[in-house]
Amino acid sequence: MIEPSSLADALLAVLLAALAAGNPPRRAATVPATAAARLAGAAAAAALPLVLLGVGAGAVLDALAVSRPTARVAAGLVLMAVGLVEVVRTARPLPDPDLGVLVPLGFPLLLRPEVALVVLVAGADHGVGGGIAAVLVALAGTPLVARARRPAPGEAAAPPLPAPVPPATDPWSGAARWLAALGVLVGAGLLLDGILAL
Amino acid sequence: MRGSSEGPDGAERGTDGEAPVPPEDQAAPAAPAIPGDRAPGRRRRLFSGPRRLLVGGLVAWLAIAVGLRAAVALPERCPPVDAAAAQRAAQLAVGWFADHQQADGRWTYRYEAATDRDLGGYEIVRHAGVLLALYQALGRGLTEAGPVADVGLAWALGHLVASGDGAALGEDGATLQVGASALLAAALVERRRVTGEHDHDGELAALGRFLVGVVEPSGAVPQVVDPRTGPSVGSYSRFFTGETFLALARLREALGPDPWEEPALRVGRYLAERRDEVEGWFPAIADHWAAYGLAEVARWPDGGAGRRAVDPEGTAALHLAGLFGVQVRYESQRTDRLPSRVTRGRQTLGAGLGTIGEGLANLAALADPSGAGGVGHGGSPALDGQRPVLVERASCVAGMLVERQVDPAEAAAMADPERAVGAWYQFGVTQMDDQQHALSALLLVGDLLATTR
Numbered sequence: 278m279i280e281p282s283s284l285a286d287a288l289l290a291v292l293l294a295a296l297a298a299g300n301p302p303r304r305a306a307t308v309p310a311t312a313a314a315r316l317a318g319a320a321a322a323a324a325l326p327l328v329l330l331g332v333g334a335g336a337v338l339d340a341l342a343v344s345r346p347t348a349r350v351a352a353g354l355v356l357m358a359v360g361l362v363e364v365v366r367t368a369r370p371l372p373d374p375d376l377g378v379l380v381p382l383g384f385p386l387l388l389r390p391e392v393a394l395v396v397l398v399a400g401a402d403h404g405v406g407g408g409i410a411a412v413l414v415a416l417a418g419t420p421l422v423a424r425a426r427r428p429a430p431g432e433a434a435a436p437p438l439p440a441p442v443p444p445a446t447d448p449w450s451g452a453a454r455w456l457a458a459l460g461v462l463v464g465a466g467l468l469l470d471g472i473l474a475l
Numbered sequence: 476m477r478g479s480s481e482g483p484d485g486a487e488r489g490t491d492g493e494a495p496v497p498p499e500d501q502a503a504p505a506a507p508a509i510p511g512d513r514a515p516g517r518r519r520r521l522f523s524g525p526r527r528l529l530v531g532g533l534v535a536w537l538a539i540a541v542g543l544r545a546a547v548a549l550p551e552r553c554p555p556v557d558a559a560a561a562q563r564a565a566q567l568a569v570g571w572f573a574d575h576q577q578a579d580g581r582w583t584y585r586y587e588a589a590t591d592r593d594l595g596g597y598e599i600v601r602h603a604g605v606l607l608a609l610y611q612a613l614g615r616g617l618t619e620a621g622p623v624a625d626v627g628l629a630w631a632l633g634h635l636v637a638s639g640d641g642a643a644l645g646e647d648g649a650t651l652q653v654g655a656s657a658l659l660a661a662a663l664v665e666r667r668r669v670t671g672e673h674d675h676d677g678e679l680a681a682l683g684r685f686l687v688g689v690v691e692p693s694g695a696v697p698q699v700v701d702p703r704t705g706p707s708v709g710s711y712s713r714f715f716t717g718e719t720f721l722a723l724a725r726l727r728e729a730l731g732p733d734p735w736e737e738p739a740l741r742v743g744r745y746l747a748e749r750r751d752e753v754e755g756w757f758p759a760i761a762d763h764w765a766a767y768g769l770a771e772v773a774r775w776p777d778g779g780a781g782r783r784a785v786d787p788e789g790t791a792a793l794h795l796a797g798l799f800g801v802q803v804r805y806e807s808q809r810t811d812r813l814p815s816r817v818t819r820g821r822q823t824l825g826a827g828l829g830t831i832g833e834g835l836a837n838l839a840a841l842a843d844p845s846g847a848g849g850v851g852h853g854g855s856p857a858l859d860g861q862r863p864v865l866v867e868r869a870s871c872v873a874g875m876l877v878e879r880q881v882d883p884a885e886a887a888a889m890a891d892p893e894r895a896v897g898a899w900y901q902f903g904v905t906q907m908d909d910q911q912h913a914l915s916a917l918l919l920v921g922d923l924l925a926t927t928r
Contacts, residue, residue, distance in 0.1 A: 344804055
């Protein structure tokens with residue numbers, strides 16, 4: 278059983294936090310007309326600073342004079358807050374198919390504070406491997422979901438979606454909300470873990 | 476009509492030769508254009524599309540970074556400290572007790588440095604606690620603590636009153652605070668260990684019998700004993716239970732298992748398993764005396780049987796460590812300046828900080844499988860591998876204590892520098908338990924620093 282004071286010790290829990298922070302269905306829904314390949318490029322661009330953060334997590338925390346438990350508290354709080362917002366609010370899509378790979382796709386769509394904080398915790402608590410794994414889990418899903426959302430060859434293309442799509446008509450919206458809810462739960466766990474830790 | 480002329484049919488015509496448009500068919504004049512306006516009917520947006528996403532992202536990053544830094548992830552300041560610095564600070568604290576001891580053996584209870592004023596009051600429980608701290612100091616080479624402690628001990632032994640089949644520390648006819656007797660017993664055992672003298676074993680056993688007599692079947696310890704009505708019912712002190720646990724555990728180590736071991740284990744189990752819930756303490760008490768008691772039980776020469784009986788998996792010890800850990804991290808973020816003053820409050824008392832150090836140092840000893848901390852094979856399994864972080868947290872406390880203590884340079888500005896130096900003040904006032912707990916913490920953490928490389 279993973280107890281609150283040992284949640285961050287479980288790499289699986291931290292990777293779930295990374296997945297919730299990344300929330301690929303929501304990111305893909307924000308840019309529904311953007312090609313998967315373009316999003317893959319954006320993910321690669323966003324991954325670079327995040328990998329550096331994950332690899333140098335210990336040094337970053339030392340420079341900020343912040344302990345690992347406090348970092349968990351910070352990550353948990355932000356993950357909970359963002360998760361609550363994403364459960365309640367539907368993503369406002371940008372229908373433009375030619376959005377910039379670096380800006381705004383890489384930053385700020387994919388390079389987000391909650392992702393950075395979870396990567397920081399993963400790197401600090403689980404080393405370089407944990408940090409890199411968190412980056413992959415947080416970012417790799419968005420181009421994959423984008424590819425899955427686009428029609429198969431031969432099928433008629435779906436018309437552009439200028440307005441938020443009601444959940445009943447978009448299955449990915451439900452998945453995005455579930456991941457946001459997961460973020461709230463895991464965020465609460467990280468918060469408690471950080472408070473109760475040594 | 477301007478510009479008109481007569482056409483071939485005699486009707487008036489405009490200058491371009493076209494027939495004039497009747498007034499009722501003329502279009503309404505166009506509204507004057509507003510510079511920068513889009514097509515009429517569309518509301519102008521400041522940010523839209525990608526720009527909205529970018530601005531929103533920048534605002535989110537900035538707000539979260541600033542908010543976290545100001546309210547959550549403030550810098551945790553742990554001033555560097557070594558064993559020698561801790562020892563010097565401890566020596567100054569002992570000097571404070573020497574300078575503030577009165578003729579009858581008691582100490583100045585509350586002191587205002589700016590006016591060199593004794594503010595009066597006294598707490599007999601804290602008198603006993605100071606004795607423990609001074610004998611701890613004596614045992615670590617601060618020989619000037621010995622005479623000061625002995626004079627204080629003489630006062631305490633002169634205030635033992637018969638109660639039940641034992642004796643308690645208190646005033647004749649007055650309500651007896653159980654914690655006072657517990658800490659006096661703990662101090663007598665400490666004296667016994669550091670001096671090798673057994674001349675007060677009789678009083679020690681009498682105190683022990685008093686404590687055994689008041690422990691409830693559940694292991695709970697009443698707060699007071701009224702000489703007329705007996706132990707209080709349903710009234711418990713935050714710390715007297717832990718103090719009694721420590722005293723009984725020390726009695727067992729000093730005088731043998733019987734009759735001290737069983738009540739010690741009973742109180743220990745109660746503390747470890749259900750005290751906070753039963754007595755309604757929320758949040759849970761960061762009980763440094765319980766930590767002392769756990770470390771003491773782990774020192775019993777019984778192969779760890781006692782420790783396993785009280786806290787089999789070490790979960791109580793781990794829980795305590797977590798409580799102390801968050802307190803250290805929180806306190807280390809306090810600077811008494813903005814924004815810390817708003818988000819973290821004022822720096823705590825010397826007593827508050829000292830108790831955290833005492834608790835952590837005892838738990839670090841529990842986490843030491845080598846037994847270098849004095850704990851034999853009774854170490855706590857849940858704390859396995861946690862010694863480095865416990866030592867780190869304890870060192871942080873020691874560093875903060877050393878930094879916040881009034882040293883000779885700072886005391887020079889006070890009304891009586893010799894009486895002001897060596898203490899921890901808040902609003903310019905110190906209390907003897909500030910020095911008591913800070914002294915004990917510095918000594919115990921100094922042990923850790925001396926053995927940790």
